[in-house]
Amino acid sequence: xxxxxxxxxxxxxxxxxxxTLRCHQTENHRYMYWYRQDPGHGLRLIHYSYGVKxxxxxxxxxxxxxxxxxxxxxxxxxxxxxxxxxxxxxxxITTDRVGIGYTFGSGTRLTVV
Amino acid sequence: QKEVEQDPGPLSVPEGAIVSLNCTYSNSAFQYFMWxxxxxxxxxELLMYTYSSxxxxxxxxxxxxxxxxxxxxxxxxxxxxxxxxxxxxAMTAQGAQKLVFGQGTRLTINP
Numbered sequence: 001x002x003x004x005x006x007x008x009x010x011x012x013x014x015x016x017x018x019x020t021l022r023c024h025q026t027e028n029h030r031y032m033y034w035y036r037q038d039p040g041h042g043l044r045l046i047h048y049s050y051g052v053k054x055x056x057x058x059x060x061x062x063x064x065x066x067x068x069x070x071x072x073x074x075x076x077x078x079x080x081x082x083x084x085x086x087x088x089x090x091x092x093i094t095t096d097r098v099g100i101g102y103t104f105g106s107g108t109r110l111t112v113v
Numbered sequence: 114q115k116e117v118e119q120d121p122g123p124l125s126v127p128e129g130a131i132v133s134l135n136c137t138y139s140n141s142a143f144q145y146f147m148w149x150x151x152x153x154x155x156x157x158e159l160l161m162y163t164y165s166s167x168x169x170x171x172x173x174x175x176x177x178x179x180x181x182x183x184x185x186x187x188x189x190x191x192x193x194x195x196x197x198x199x200x201x202x203a204m205t206a207q208g209a210q211k212l213v214f215g216q217g218t219r220l221t222i223n224p
Contacts, residue, residue: 033211042215043217050210099144099164102212107156
């Protein structure tokens with residue numbers, strides 16, 4: 001999607017290993033979000049950021065950490081991957097006007113074996 | 114109870130039918146309402162955005178908001194197979210930092 005890229009697009013990792021997913025934006029937007037999407041659960045918020053070094057937890061933050069050292073990059077780390085973290089992960093961005101909606105990335109499909 | 118409720122479907126209709134997708138919500142502070150469309154293995158894309166109550170039309174798509182009933186709808190006229198996707202509603206309040214999403218409704222338009 002224009003202005004927002006996620007990497008990697010696909011990843012297979014072993015249980016117990018740390019994994020970092022990257023979200024990069026070129027829009028200079030203030031807000032960045034990490035969601036996971038699973039069948040039967042819809043989109044669930046993991047963490048979000050409202051500025052450089054400013055982050056907050058979402059509804060499913062256990063086992064995840066985030067960092068935002070630059071406006072354009074928001075990193076999601078699975079500290080010790082578990083099979084329950086197998087999912088599709090989406091990054092989203094928006095301006096100060098959250099009410100106008102998000103722009104989503106294309107997603108990262110993560111499989112933990 | 115979730116703040117936003119959306120029937121996950123699946124919903125299957127013939128080509129050319131009028132489709133109605135709906136969400137209910139419980140937070141009376143919500144003022145901004147959105148519909149996203151998500152194709153298989155893709156990220157959600159913003160389809161319609163509405164502020165407060167009323168209707169908004171964009172081509173074959175109409176979004177309606179009834180704040181008195183805490184109910185929003187998306188209508189698709191002359192539905193096409195290319196409309197087959199998952200549709201998610203989302204909403205937020207003035208000054209909020211994040212959207213609240215419905216679970217999404219999977220829609221299939223049959224040729």
